[in-house]
Amino acid sequence: LADALPDMPTEIIAVDNGSTDGTAEYLEQLEDVHAILHDDNTGLAAAWNEGARHASGDVLLFSHNDVSYTRHSVRRMLDVLEKTPDAGAVSAYTNRSRYCLAHVPPYQDAETLQAAAAVVERKAERHVECMILDGHALMMQRTTYEVVGGFDEAYRLPGLECVDMSFRLHMKGYHLYCAGTYVHHHEDSFAVNHVDPQQSLVEQEPHFRAVWGT
Numbered sequence: 001l002a003d004a005l006p007d008m009p010t011e012i013i014a015v016d017n018g019s020t021d022g023t024a025e026y027l028e029q030l031e032d033v034h035a036i037l038h039d040d041n042t043g044l045a046a047a048w049n050e051g052a053r054h055a056s057g058d059v060l061l062f063s064h065n066d067v068s069y070t071r072h073s074v075r076r077m078l079d080v081l082e083k084t085p086d087a088g089a090v091s092a093y094t095n096r097s098r099y100c101l102a103h104v105p106p107y108q109d110a111e112t113l114q115a116a117a118a119v120v121e122r123k124a125e126r127h128v129e130c131m132i133l134d135g136h137a138l139m140m141q142r143t144t145y146e147v148v149g150g151f152d153e154a155y156r157l158p159g160l161e162c163v164d165m166s167f168r169l170h171m172k173g174y175h176l177y178c179a180g181t182y183v184h185h186h187e188d189s190f191a192v193n194h195v196d197p198q199q200s201l202v203e204q205e206p207h208f209r210a211v212w213g214t
Contacts, residue, residue, distance in 0.1 A: 013054050014065075015047035043156030044135075052145060060145055062138045064158065066186035067094075068110075069137070070117035076181035077139045080127045088148075088174020089140040089165070091133040093120055094185045099132050100178040107184075117182040124180035133176050135162040136185040140169075147172055154207045157200040167212060 012033045016024045018040045027035035036050060048062045059078065073092050081090045093102035102124070104116040135158060148168045155161035166176055 009057070011055060011057055013051040015042075015051050017041040017043070017047055041156070043153060044158055045151035045155045045161045046153040048161075049150045049153060052142075052150060055142075058142050060140055060142055062135060062140075064136050064185065064187075067136050068113065068184040068186070070114055070182055070184075072121060073117065073137070073179075073181040073183050074139075076121070077137070077179045080177050080179045081139055081141065084127065084175075084177060086173075086175045087177055088144050088169035088172070089133055089138055090127070090177050090179050091130075091139070092137050092179055093124065093182045094134075094136050096185045096187045097134045097136065099130050099134055102182055104182065113184055120182040121180055126180050127177040128180075130176045130178050131170075132163055132166040133178070136187075137183050138162060138165075144169070144174065152207075152211070155204055157204065159201045160204045160208050164208065164211065 013036065014027050014033050015036045015038070016027060017038050024035070024037045027033055027037070034054060036054065042050070051062075052060055059081065061074065061077075077090045077092055081087050084090075091100050093100050095102070095104070102120050104119055105112075107113045107116045148165065151161050152164050155164065169176060
């Protein structure tokens, strides 16, 4: 992420929810990362809220741990957020998304990923309005985050936490946009943690229905 913004102050906060694969030890070795380490899993939404509390910047970028950012992706997202007055949140096109999906040329490594991103940036509009944004890369102003009250910590697994956030942003009068740029979402955390993504949605659905009635 810092490589994508070499000339801008960037603060990286990683919340580790009880991993046992050496990730916590690895994070502690990184001088440019503020690592927050837990012995157990606090849940995704709670981890994002904790990261926001420790952040000092005016712009917050919430991300899953398995996203590769391309060279211009963060800057293009930031441009949309700062220059679109009604923007509540901005995301980027990716390979695995229900809402910001892009079909790109095949890529196998960092170089060909950049080439694929360049295709999206050349062909896509600067930004497209969306009803819902996924959480692979979700950028918003801190003031906006505070207006909506952060993420609902009842959502412990990925899936409905960003649908809920999208709805609450709309309720406050904000609009959501997908910027004309691309990031790669490996989306392997479910498999690594032996979690069935469909089952995780089923488990979270009762709370979502209780809040939104649908």
